[in-house]
């Protein structure tokens with residue numbers, strides 16, 4: 001089993017997504033009977049000590065845990081609502097490269113299917129990740145996590161705390177361009193242009209000390225390694241493809 005700190009004794013901000021919060025991003029809504037059913041739990045600013053939390057806040061970083069039990073959303077496997085991240089302030093400078101805030105996930109338990117959709121619809125990547133795997137969400141990619149497994153999925157993320165996620169671009173087209181269903185991958189008919197679909201495998205990122213199989217909470221003692229999440233413009237090479245193994 002993947003070794004991970006025990007956060008159960010620490011109280012953190014808790015929120016949920018219910019079926020009724022997801023109706024705009026579903027492939028099919030006709031099956032809904034229990035709109036108040038909780039689909040997943042999100043724990044924000046998870047930490048082991050107040051001192052660590054303080055350091056995280058100073059570095060504008062957040063460590064969260066999300067728990068997604070298996071369930072079906074009609075034909076779709078349970079998934080997160082899906083969102084994009086905005087661009088940091090530097091993007092408004094003339095000639096600046098548009099690199100929105102990235103994020104990094106690690107699977108603690110279970111299996112995750114990450115869907116990554118580039119904002120200009122030039123790319124769509126599906127990454128399946130198992131316990132301990134690290135998955136980088138590069139700038140400009142919207143993302144959804146699917147639990148297509150029969151076990152509970154527990155995953156962690158490091159992300160900048162300096163922004164609010166953007167839900168509208170996903171909501172207005174009823175989800176990302178592809179759905180993960182019990183019959184395989186299905187196209188979302190609300191897209192005029194379908195992004196080309198490819199599959200990737202998780203890999204390690206030694207340049208930023210993120211290794212599959214090594215618990216990434218440990219970076220709380222080395223938060224400058226996560227500066228790429230706050231200042232993506234300083235790390236253009238990190239975000240050159242391929243982000244994943246083929």
Ligand SMILES: O=P(O)(O)OC[C@H]1O[C@](O)(CO)[C@@H](O)[C@@H]1O
Pocket residue numbers: 017042064065066080081082083103157159165
């Ligand atoms: O906000 P959504 O799309 O429901 O996705 C939830 C996920 O996004 C995050 O808020 C971070 O991007 C996670 O903490 C959580 O797993």
